[in-house]
Structures are given as structure tokens and as C-alpha cells.
């Protein structure tokens with residue numbers, strides 16, 4: 001995973017709420033067994049519309065979205081598609097839990113900001129597509145023009161993202177704890193054998 | 194202070210707790226299917242890691258499988274299924290493949306085998322893992338990175354979620370099902386209403402639900418944003434579990450029941466949020482839009498977006514109506530459908546099939562309507578055939594299929610054509626969910642069956658009227 005400290009880029013204003021993961025990456029793309037190459041499938045049905053907002057903001061790396069982004073399926077392919085397309089962060093007033101967790105695993109920063117702040121950012125980007133948006137993980141702050149908005153993220157996750165650390169490696173440091181727990185598990189618990 | 198059911202299950206699975214870090218939680222059961230696992234197994238291979246507990250892992254093939262043949266003709270789907278088979282073989286994971294008597298939708302086979310048990314932590318790379326919470330398990334969907342994490346360590350680092358109670362008082366009216374109840378709940382609380390919470394469904398109406406109806410309710414928890422849905426185990430749960438292949442036996446059964454009996458929210462426990470619903474006010478419910486929260490009672494009309502506050506909600510409603518090809522003010526009962534799909538992990542179990550069969554028995558599917566029944570597992574299929582339900586369905590003009598996700602999502606040959614409209618017992622009506630351009634109305638099995646017969650959205654009670662009218 002690439003480390004994330006601070007990122008500045010242009011943004012796409014996606015004025016839709018409840019953007020579900022079936023829209024982010026439609027299910028025909030889920031048949032792939034690889035982890036790369038999902039960018040072409042990002043919003044593939046909406047992109048057929050020549051007016052779709054993504055076409056008007058080429059090269060953008062920050063996605064501004066309406067409330068409840070990433071609802072629905074647990075497919076991490078949604079995160080891979082956004083990253084493969086070039087996005088480093090998504091800003092929304094609220095994220096679906098599984099999407100948020102998947103994004104944090106893969107180093108795509110989900111930034112939750114109040115609705116009015118997201119609205120101001122969208123308006124600024126719509127007025128001028130070249131408006132830079134900075135997502136500063138170190139300071140836990142989004143900056144763009146006169147907008148300076150703090151966002152919340154727990155210290156541990158922030159540290160992990162800034163170091164670009166893999167969760168499995170971190171957990172395996174506690175292998176003795178896992179083994180000890182397994183010794184304590186009751187005998188009546190089922191196995192799949 | 195007392196603890197909630199969710200907190201008790203959580204606490205019992207903490208492997209390691211450290212200030213300022215997520216808890217490391219032990220996972221009792223990891224279910225795997227072909228779509229969200231290939232990249233996880235690849236990750237293990239790259240890092241030279243093994244599956245820590247293959248004996249707590251179980252795989253099945255469901256999303257990609259055709260339900261009318263045992264051969265996958267789409268080469269990309271076939272590769273995905275073959276990849277799962279190779280991975281299970283290489284890593285020693287038990288697999289229930291297509292053609293096996295135990296195969297089925299991942300959330301149907303866990304309960305059926307009895308590996309889904311009260312108080313367990315259960316995960317799967319699939320958002321509807323919440324289904325298993327019906328047994329009082331803490332069960333939730335995870336992404337592929339987490340699938341890899343569980344395969345490698347049998348644990349997950351997780352931040353403790355908040356808790357919510359949904360108390361359903363009163364009793365459901367006859368003819369009103371668990372599906373109607375949960376659709377009505379989602380319309381009330383919205384698709385993000387449960388975000389960040391583990392929900393416990395409780396109250397008189399929930400206690401009265403059968404095990405399968407409880408699964409329907411918990412299945413849809415994710416559709417209103419909840420991390421998981423749970424129902425405290427009781428006699429209904431035990432009766433369902435006893436005798437299942439992986440349920441404890443003899444003395445172990447007694448030890449298990451003693452433990453399960455302790456899995457109740459304490460009287461003095463406090464939930465972070467509470468929602469109360471009156472079951473007696475719920476009537477058959479259908480969706481009109483493109484998310485599960487966009488629903489109304491069957492007796493109502495397509496809502497008018499202009500009645501909503503200006504802004505994203507109104508825009509979303511306008512876009513949904515345009516996509517769905519509906520006009521505000523049209524009575525829902527006048528919406529004609531092309532296809533009826535009875536199946537999925539929401540409503541593909543025995544009781545669902547029985548309820549629908551009761552409606553179609555002796556009747557015919559309306560002209561021009563394609564209707565299909567897809568049992569949730571091969572065991573459900575077998576049992577239904579032993580009860581003769583397949584004949585009830587095929588006599589009425591339904592197709593009778595093999596088990597799989599089928600038309601719940603567009604990953605296998607069962608899809609809607611662009612513009613085609615369905616009444617579906619599945620859980621998602623997103624744009625294109627059942628196939629590009631397809632239009633989905635989420636309904637209960639009873640409404641699906643009545644709709645197939647009437648040709649338009651209908652409840653069973655409408656049918657007897659229609660018949661009398663025709664005869665008169």
C-alpha cells in the first residue's frame with residue numbers, strides 16, 4: 001500500500017447521494033480474478049453519458065460526492081476502480097461502513113465532512129475545474145480556497161496510512177495472543193469439516 | 194451497567210485490546226465465495242502465507258453459477274469459479290461446488306448446515322452476511338483485504354461499533370411478512386439510518402417470527418446501512434438448530450444452550466440509539482425507486498418528487514422515477530411487470546417457497562410474464578420437491594431452477610433486458626442490479642407470487658377479487 005501523507009489535486013463534483021457500489025463498479029466487472037485494471041469499469045454505465053461529470057474533470061484525483069457514498073455490496077473492487085482511475089481521496093458527508101473500511105485498507109482516503117462544507121467545495125470546483133483541493137492527513141484537514149475544514153480519523157488508522165503499513169503484518173505481531181485465544185475457545189464450537 | 198447482546202458477543206471474542214488501537218477480534222466462521230476471494234488468496238500466495246484455520250472456513254459457488262445448467266458457458270465466470278476451486282484445493286478449504294447436494298447461496302448454506310450458531314463471530318466477503326445475525330451471531334460483510342486478513346490470521350482489527358435497538362411492537366397482520374416489515378422499516382429510517390451501528394431487532398413481533406423470517410429481516414440490515422443485525426437466540430433458534438449436521442450434540446448441546454441462554458441484552462443495558470416500530474401498522478410493501486429506502490405500501494401510489502424538499506433527495510427521486518419509467522401518482526397496483534423472480538438469500542428458503550406456492554396453487558402466471566423460482570440452496574430445492582412445490586410452480590407456469598444467486602445480481606445468465614421490469618424478492622433495486630437498464634421492484638414472496646398471476650404488482654388478497662370479477 002502506498003503511504004498517504006498529504007495530497008493536492010483537482011476534484012470531480014459528483015452531485016448524487018446514495019452512490020452504491022453497483023454504480024461505482026457494475027457487477028459484470030466483478031468476474032475478474034486480478035486486482036488491477038478496474039479503472040475502465042469505474043461508473044461504466046454512467047460514463048456512457050457524454051455529459052457525465054467525470055468527463056468534464058479529466059485528471060482529477062479527489063472525488064466530491066453526496067451523502068451515503070458506497071452503499072450496498074461489500075465489493076472492494078469499488079475502491080480498486082476509484083484508485084485505478086487515479087483517485088486518492090473521496091470526500092462525502094457520510095460513507096457506508098464497508099466502503100469506508102475497504103477504502104482505508106487500500107489507502108484511498110475517505111474524508112467525512114459536513115454537508116455544507118462539501119457543498120462549498122462542490123460549488124468552487126463547479127465554478128472552476130482547476131481549483132486545487134488539498135487533503136492533508138497529517139493535519140487531518142481539507143483545504144481549498146477559503147475552505148479549511150478539519151476531519152476526524154483515529155490516530156491508529158492515520159499512523160498506519162501515513163506509514164503505508166499492511167494490516168496483516170501488524171496483526172501477525174500478535175500471533176501468541178491469537179494462539180492463546182484459540183486455547184480458550186469452548187469445545188462445542190463448530191468446525192466446517 | 195449491563196451489556197447488550199452485541200457487546201457480549203464482541204467482548205467474548207477480543208484477542209487483544211490496547212489503548213488507541215482497534216480491538217483484535219477472533220472470527221469463528223469465515224464463509225467464502227468465488228467473487229470476493231481470488232485476490233485474497235493471491236495475496237496469501239504472494240506473501241507465502243497459509244490459511245490459519247481452514248477448519249473454520251467454508252466455501253461455495255453461488256454468484257456466477259447458471260441455474261438452468263451445470264456448465265458455465267461464460268469463460269470469465271468459469272475462470273472465477275475454477276480459480277476458487279484451485280484455491281480451495283491448494284489451501285485446504287472445504288468447498289461445496291456446483292452440482293454438490295450442499296451447494297447454495299453462501300448465506301443459505303451456513304444456517305442449513307448448523308455452522309451458523311448463536312454468539313459466534315461470522316464474516317464473509319459479502320454484505321448480506323448480516324443474515325446470520327438472526328441466530329444471535331455477530332455477522333457482517335467484509336472486503337477482500339479483510340478476507341485475506343481473516344484467511345491469514347482468523348482475526349480482524351475492528352473498532353467497536355455503536356449499538357441500536359429496533360423494537361417492533363404488536364403483531365404483524367395476516368398476509369404481511371417479514372419482508373414487508375423490513376422494507377417499511379428502511380423506508381422510514383433511510384438507507385443510511387443504521388450507519389456505524391450493530392442493530393438488535395427485538396420486541397413482540399420479532400420474537401414471534403420464525404427463524405427463516407428472522408433471517409429475512411437481518412439480511413436486509415445492510416440496506417439501511419447497519420454494520421450487522423442481530424436477534425437474541427431463543428427456543429425458536431434452538432429448535433431450528435438441533436439436529437443440524439454441525440450443531441453440537443449430547444453434552445455439548447447442553448453446554449452450548451447454557452451459553453446461548455446468556456446471550457440476552459441485560460435489562461439495564463443502554464443502546465446508543467433506539468427505533469420503535471408498530472408491526473400492526475405494516476401492510477404489503479413495495480419499492481418504486483432505485484434504492485431499498487424508496488418504497489411505499491402496495492396500496493399507495495408512486496410518490497411525487499415535488500412533495501420532497503428541494504435538493505439531493507428530490508433529485509434522487511426524480512432520477513429514480515426516470516430510470517424506473519414511472520409517473521408520479523400512478524397507483525402501485527397498476528404497475529405491470531415482465532418478470533417475477535422468487536429467490537435470493539433474502540427470500541429463497543423453504544418458508545418463502547411455501548408461502549408463494551400457496552398463492553399460485555391452482556392459478557396461472559399471467560400471459561407474457563416470465564416467472565422463475567430459484568431455491569436458495571440445493572437442499573431447499575430437494576425439500577421443496579419432496580413437498581411437491583415444484584409441481585405447483587411449474588403447473589402455474591413458473592420456471593423451476595437450480596440454486597444460486599441468479600437474478601439477484603447480473604453476474605450470471607439470469608438477467609433483465611434493458612427496460613424490462615421485475616418484481617423481485619431479492620434485496621437490491623439499484624440501477625442495473627438485475628441487468629443493465631433493468632427495473633426492479635422489491636417485494637415479499639407472497640406479493641411476487643400474486644404479481645406473477647395478476648401481471649401487475651398485487652397482493653394475494655387482490656387475486657380472489659380478480660377471480661370473482663372475471664367469473665362474474
Ligand code: SF4
Nearest residue numbers: 321537538598601602
Ligand atoms: S443472493 Fe444476492 S444478495 Fe444474496 S449473496 Fe447472492 S448476490 Fe448477494
